[in-house]
Amino acid sequence: MNKYIDAFINAFTGTVDWTLKSIVFDVPWYSNYFWGLIVISLCVWGLEIIFPWRKEQAVFRKDFWLDGFYMFFNFFIFSIAISGFYKLLQVLFSDIGLTDDSLALFDPSGWPMWLQLVVFFVILDFVQWFTHTLLHKYPFFWKFHKVHHSVKEMGFAAHLRYHWMENILYKPLKTFAVMLLFGFEPEQAYVVHFLAITIGHFNHSNIKITWGPLKYIINNPVMHLYHHSYVLPEGTYGVNFGISLSLWDYIFKTNYIPEDSGTIELGFPGDDVFPKDFIGQNTYGFKKET
DSSP: OHHHHHHHHHHHHHHHHHHHHHHTTOSOGGGOHHHHHHHHHHHHHHHHHHSOSSTTSOSSOTTHHHHHHHHHIIIIIHHHHHHHHHHHHHHHHHHTTOOTTTSOSOOGGGSOHHHHHHHHHHHHHHHHHHHHHHHHHSHHHHHHHHHHHTOSSOOGGGGGOOOTHHHHHHHHHHHHHHHHHTSSOOTTHHHHHHHHHHHHHHHTSSOOOOOGGGGGTBOOHHHHHHHTBSSOOTTOSOSOOOSSBSHHHHHTTOOOOSOOOSOOOBSOTTGGGSOOSHHHHHHHTTSOOO
């Protein structure tokens, strides 16, 4: 029992320590997600200010500060809070013989690093695309995902406005996919993580980018805006589920971009009574809907 308690405590305190060291630049720059997130956010926000797509939208748009809080809560505070539980599960799995590489179908250690990173990126993105469709398809998951879709004016920080329960679904599935196909994260996985943050920020930004011919591969703000549309195509539970890649939507026929004015209404039916504050939004999913 002491082993499990120690693992829980060490993971929690270790995550706190790493976060504090990140704030004071006492970790390698390439793994400093605290300042990395800030730099990426400021760069994309600056581009929003210089090249606004919806010119009537204020620099400090509606819920700007709420979304800013969500960014740091989901990326750091919740990660600290949950770190001990994930480590505890890792120890429990190890005790029954289920280790990081015990399920691996491939041994990519001999591959070139660039190939490891590309495959790692594609695998994670597909798992997230698939999980994202589940969040829309099933009412139990949708109750929590409504937090993300309660955004009424789109901007970069909306990327990380989501209910913490989504991590409970996303992270185990991503971890299992990595264990199944790789057994481990590539040594330079930070490249993939920072790339995903950057693309996610752009997708939610007030910038009109489609990436030209690459729009069929890489997600973009025009495509993702329609994912947040108040009015969805009849007979669908959502469109444009891509996270970093649009590829999956084109393959599985969930792509939808009828026009690109950027003037559509965002949200979902009933969002006028959806809580507007952080506490209300994060307790809503646990309540019985009337």
